[in-house]
Amino acid sequence: xxxxxxxxxxxxxxxxxxxxxxxxxxxxxxxxxxxxxxxxxxxxxxxxxxxxxxxxxxxxxxxxxxxxxxxxxxxxxxxxxxxxxxxxxxxxxxxxxxxxxxxxxxxxxxxxxxxxxxxxxxxxxxxxxxxxxxxxxxxxxxxxxxxxxxxxxxxxxxxxxxxxxxxxxxxxxxxxxxxxxxxxxxxxxxxxxxxxxxxxxxxxxxxxxxxxxxxxxxxxxxxxxxxxxxxxxxxxxxxxxxxxxxxxxxxxxxxxxxxxxxxxxxxxxxxxxxxxx
Numbered sequence: 001x002x003x004x005x006x007x008x009x010x011x012x013x014x015x016x017x018x019x020x021x022x023x024x025x026x027x028x029x030x031x032x033x034x035x036x037x038x039x040x041x042x043x044x045x046x047x048x049x050x051x052x053x054x055x056x057x058x059x060x061x062x063x064x065x066x067x068x069x070x071x072x073x074x075x076x077x078x079x080x081x082x083x084x085x086x087x088x089x090x091x092x093x094x095x096x097x098x099x100x101x102x103x104x105x106x107x108x109x110x111x112x113x114x115x116x117x118x119x120x121x122x123x124x125x126x127x128x129x130x131x132x133x134x135x136x137x138x139x140x141x142x143x144x145x146x147x148x149x150x151x152x153x154x155x156x157x158x159x160x161x162x163x164x165x166x167x168x169x170x171x172x173x174x175x176x177x178x179x180x181x182x183x184x185x186x187x188x189x190x191x192x193x194x195x196x197x198x199x200x201x202x203x204x205x206x207x208x209x210x211x212x213x214x215x216x217x218x219x220x221x222x223x224x225x226x227x228x229x230x231x232x233x234x235x236x237x238x239x240x241x242x243x244x245x246x247x248x249x250x251x252x253x254x255x256x257x258x259x260x261x262x263x264x265x266x267x268x269x270x271x272x273x274x275x276x277x
Contacts, residue, residue, distance in 0.1 A: 011079055011082035011083040011085075012053050012083045013050050014079055015053070015076070015080055015082075017050075018079065019047060019048055019054075019062055019076070020048040020049075022063075022068065022072075023048070023062075026066045026067075028065075028066065030044050030045060030048070033062065033065055036065040037058070037065055038061070039058070053083050053084060055240065055241065056077065056080050056081065056242065059076060060077070063076060063077075080240075081243075084243075085236060085237065085238055085239070085243075086236070086237040087235075088234050088235045088236075088237065089233065090232075090233050091233075091234075092234075097142070097146070098137070098142060098144060099146040099149075101147075102125075102150035102153075102154060106150075106153075106154050108226070109154065109157050109163075110157070111222070112163070112222040112223045112225075113162060113223055114163075114164050115163065115221070115223075116165075116168075116220065116221040117165070117166070117167045117168065117218075117219075118168050118215070118219050118254060119167065119168065119169045119170070120169075120170045120173055120215035121170070121172060121176065121218065122136065122173055122176055122218075123178075124167070124218075125151040125154065125155075126158075126167075127167060127202075128187065128190075129186060129187050129190050130148065131187075132178055132183070132187045133148050133151050133152070134148050135178045135179045136178055158194070158197055158199070161198070163199060164199050164201075166200075166201045166203065166255070167201070167202050167203065168203045168204075168251065168254050168255060168258055169191075169202070169204055169205070170204075170205045170215055171205065171267075172207070174191065174204065175271055181275040181276075182276070184275045185276045188268050188269075188272040188275070189268075189272055192265050195264060195268075201260060202264055203254075203255060203258030203259065203260050203264060204258055204259045204260075204264045204267055204268070205254060205257055206259065209257045211253070211254065213250060213253055213254075215254070217229050219251075221244065221247055221248060221251060224241075224244055224245075224248065226244070227244050227247045229247075
């Protein structure tokens with residue numbers, strides 16, 4: 001199915017209506033269907049009214065109980081996948097204020113225990129120096145002063161020893177010169193410092209590492225419940241378990257090719273020296 005952000009707003013209501021119509025056409029009551037799917041009638045009612053978005057497993061149980069034909073299963077499953085996906089446009093973030101996005105990210109970080117970040121092109125705000133953050137926001141057509149402050153405040157999350165962070169960065173992400181060379185050396189030194197934190201792992205994928213799958217997008221996995229994928233014009237939020245599993249598999253592939261610990265720090269120090277020279 002082609003991705004169209006406009007579909008995402010309609011898909012939840014369409015899915016609810018489709019499932020409700022299918023049940024009625026099959027002449028089944030909510031009580032009967034809920035029992036067959038091993039879920040409460042309240043949950044099924046909330047699904048059919050759009051108050052609750054069902055996961056793909058719920059949808060598959062409902063379709064199976066209603067003996068839906070294969071072509072209907074394929075169509076409704078695609079609709080369910082869209083319903084579990086959210087598009088957050090960058091222009092909408094500008095209108096709301098970029099600092100609001102930082103509040104949302106802080107909420108995601110607070111709710112998660114294991115956080116995984118794949119960074120193929122740039123350094124993320126959690127790992128960035130103030131100068132790097134300001135420069136990376138230079139293209140935004142709005143005042144970014146509050147956003148810079150909020151990004152720096154978010155870095156305090158590293159003090160929570162109950163959380164585990166893994167950052168995978170390509171060599172390009174580390175060495176892309178967002179700021180002048182002297183400031184880039186300071187930024188890379190900052191990565192070395194953070195890598196010594198006991199709950200933070202920084203992995204580097206150097207140029208020349210043979211990895212069969214290309215680094216298409218920046219993405220973050222929060223535990224095993226949510227993935228955000230960044231694009232130039234916004235971000236996609238996946239909550240479908242299958243999408244989450246696939247991103248975890250891709251992350252694991254890249255992790256197997258990364259340098260960690262002293263090897264990573266040695267590479268970072270060499271790249272910082274290059275900028276200082």
